[in-house]
Amino acid sequence: MMATGTTNVGFEEKLWSAADKLRSNMDAAEYKHVVLGLIFLKYVSDSFEEKYLQLLLEGYGDEEDRDEYLAVNVFWVPKEARWSVIKSHATSPDIGKIIDDAMEAIERENDSLKGVLTKNYSRPELDKTRLGELVTLFTNIEVGSTAAQEKDVLGRVYEYFLSKFASAEGKLGGExxxxxxxxxxxxxxxxxxxxxxxxxxxxxxxxxxxxxxxxxxxxxxxxxxxxxxxxxxxxxxxxxxxxxxxxxxxxxxxxxxxxxxxxxxxxxxxxxxxxxxxxxxxxxxxxxxxxxxxxxxxxxxxxxxxxxxxxxxxxxxxxxxxxxxxxxxxxxxxxxxxxxxxxxxxxxxxxxxxxxxxxxxxxxxxxxxxxxxxxxxxxxxxxxxxxxxxxxxxxxxxxxxxxxxxxxxxxxxxxxxxxxxxxxxxxxxxxxxxxxxxxxxxxxxxxxxxxxxxxxxGIAEQEEDSEPFEEKMTRLTNELYGLFEESHSLEDEIKRKLAAIGYGEEK
Structure with a gap:
């Protein structure tokens, strides 16, 4: 489990390393959408769950009323698209279809997301075991006691992953x-x-x-x-x-x-x-x-x-x-x-x-x-x-x-x-x-x-050198000869050490 109180230094890097290991031979440009789509799915689900629990505790609102969420700019997440459902199928061979269905449901219920989300997790070439491991990886992010901390971290993780994918993609990353x-x-x-x-x-x-x-x-x-x-x-x-x-x-x-x-x-x-x-x-x-x-x-x-x-x-x-x-x-x-x-x-x-x-x-x-x-x-x-x-x-x-x-x-x-x-x-x-x-x-x-x-x-001014040229030349030459002598001494010492253990002969 990956934990951090208020997000330790290197938290995003550790998470990236874990996610990148699951990439296997998949191209970075393709894997980018797999990973970022999952981070987004967890974010919208976590935001929904925060408002859901609030309504449940207050007791005077309907936690299944779509308008309660839209009024505070929270995406409405249908039951089949909530992260609790996603994570329960992490080890299922149908995990790809479960995620695709969740993305479809969220787009269907939120006009601003129509045509935006990645919906090809069920394609045969995507390893479902590794996909399930990614779901577990993001499930186990612990960031403290508040949902606000959780959402802030997911935002930072998303941004950090963007930078890492840009690096991995090289020239295309600049787009x-x-x-x-x-x-x-x-x-x-x-x-x-x-x-x-x-x-x-x-x-x-x-x-x-x-x-x-x-x-x-x-x-x-x-x-x-x-x-x-x-x-x-x-x-x-x-x-x-x-x-x-x-x-x-x-x-x-x-x-x-x-x-x-x-x-x-x-x-x-x-x-x-x-x-x-x-x-x-x-x-x-x-x-x-x-x-x-x-x-x-x-x-x-x-x-x-x-x-x-x-x-x-x-x-x-x-x-x-x-x-x-x-x-x-x-x-x-x-x-x-x-x-x-x-x-x-x-x-x-x-x-x-x-x-x-x-x-x-x-x-x-x-x-x-x-x-x-x-x-x-x-x-x-x-x-x-x-x-x-x-x-x-x-x-x-x-x-x-x-x-x-x-x-x-x-x-x-x-x-x-x-x-x-x-x-x-x-x-x-x-x-x-x-x-x-x-x-x-x-x-x-x-x-x-x-x-x-x-x-x-212009050019930055250089510090004035008050040492006369002849004196500087003499000093630097003496320093150079001193380094030569030190080099010869070290060379002789190395030869003696080698001779002592049977490599070469001491001269």
Whole structure:
């Protein structure tokens, strides 16, 4: 049994290791839906059971009245779909059909989940013994005394598993998952306390979950934010629906999955905050069919690259009074002059909607090792940021968490966010050579409207070395000869030891 009082460090990792052992030879992309679907099923059942027991104890409500649950935003779970039924069949060869029937029943009773849940657990190629072991694994999660703790842990487990599946899937993982340290950096920078939050390429919904967490951590009310999203991939759209539901977050993700450029599900939306990690450098986005689109205020984006289409789509959806967007883009967008991109960037800069650019280190993504940048776009800048752009070069921040992936620490995130906030609020900000620079629009124009932070922040000053060259050379040479002598001494000692046990001869 896997237990944790208030969730020990490494709890999610232990659970992942156990679940991953049951994967056997199944492809990570396929197994993802098996596991995440079960976590979601347990979540909705646990939420239902919590309300069920409350009604039972209070005595004045009908615990089998569907409306009692819908009134408090709890999914109605029919008897055959409750986790108590699922776990009782964990060792049955029919466990796959039992789960499929449960998913069908939940979708049938809850309109917002129609067409969202995984319903192919009974397929012959899915090992039913391992499936039953997964059910037992999730059954045995113990997280403390309250249902609230249970639900919080299931939400965190869902999010953690998303990250692990993204890692396992490699390049394809980038389609549904943005590394949490990047999401946290954007959220800390734009501070989405209240109002409408929009993500036009929302993936599995990580931007929204982190925004809700930010509000809670700063003693705000999650009900003060309204969530709007859009996602073109149908499978990823379903993941987002489940991810938000398991967090208890209501959201409008459109009537169905859809392409943001050609089937905008939120045409009239003017959001207070936009958070996005759109796919980089898309070449087949259908731009040739949108040449006269109202969104292209700063210029027609090239049909061969959607980067500046994404930027202008976001600006179009910003509230004209202080609306702010934080997005991730490949570094090429900072300097490219091909196919009208340079002209669009120039017009955006002169229109004073670009507020901050942050260069991030490479290897932050599971899907690509290329370095990326954060763009902060704002309508209605403060008096301190008008006609200026803050450049932050954070390429030297972060640490490797394995051989392939780097991560920003909490200190790194706060350093970036506090530098930006102090600058735009006119607080204690100073340019730091090699890290940050507040540049006027004229200075940017002098650099041909290229937005690469390294051009502006310069190189960090090195500590002065007062030791004369001749003395340093003598010292280093003596140190080197000393190391040579130590090496020879160790070599002789090794030879003596080997000779003593019969390997080689002592000379």
């Amino acid at each position: 549904f998952y943005t590394p949490s340290c990047i999401v946290r950096t954007l959220v800390e920078m734009i501070e989405p306390f209240e109002g409408q939050i929009f993500d036009p390429a929302c993936g599995s919904g990580g931007m929204f979950c982190q925004s809700a967490r930010f509000v809670k951590e700063h003693q705000g009310n999650v009900r003060d934010i309204s969530i709007f999203g859009q996602e073109s991939n149908p499978t990823t759209w379903k993941l987002a629906k489940m991810n938000l539901a398991i967090r208890g977050l209501e959201a409008n993700l459109g009537k169905h999955n859809a392409d943001s450029f050609h089937d905008d599900q939120h045409k009239t939306l003017k959001a207070n905050y936009i958070l996005a990690n759109p796919p980089f450098n898309i070449s087949d986005w259908g731009g040739e069919r949108l040449q006269d689109d109202v969104r292209w205020k700063y210029g027609i984006p090239p049909v061969g690259n959607a980067n500046f289409a994404w930027l202008q789509h976001m600006i179009h959806h910003l509230n004209p009074i202080g609306g702010v967007a934080g997005t991730v883009l490949a570094n090429g967008s900072l300097s490219s002059n091909t196919s009208n991109e340079g002209e669009i960037r120039k017009n955006m800069i002169n229109g004073d909607v670009v507020e901050c650019i942050v260069s991030l280190p490479g290897q932050l993504f599971y899907s690509t090792g290329i370095p990326v940048s954060l763009w902060i776009l704002r309508k209605g800048k403060t008096e301190y940021s008008q006609n200026k752009i803050l450049f932050i070069d954070a390429r030297n921040l972060g640490h490797m968490i394995d051989r392939k992936v780097r991560e920003l620490s909490e200190e790194d995130i706060q350093q970036i966010a506090s530098t930006y906030q102090n600058w735009r609020q006119g607080k204690e900000y100073e340019d730091v050579k090699g890290f940050c620079k507040s540049a006027t629009l004229k200075e940017v124009a002098d650099q041909d409207y290229i937005l690469t932070p390294g051009r502006y922040v």
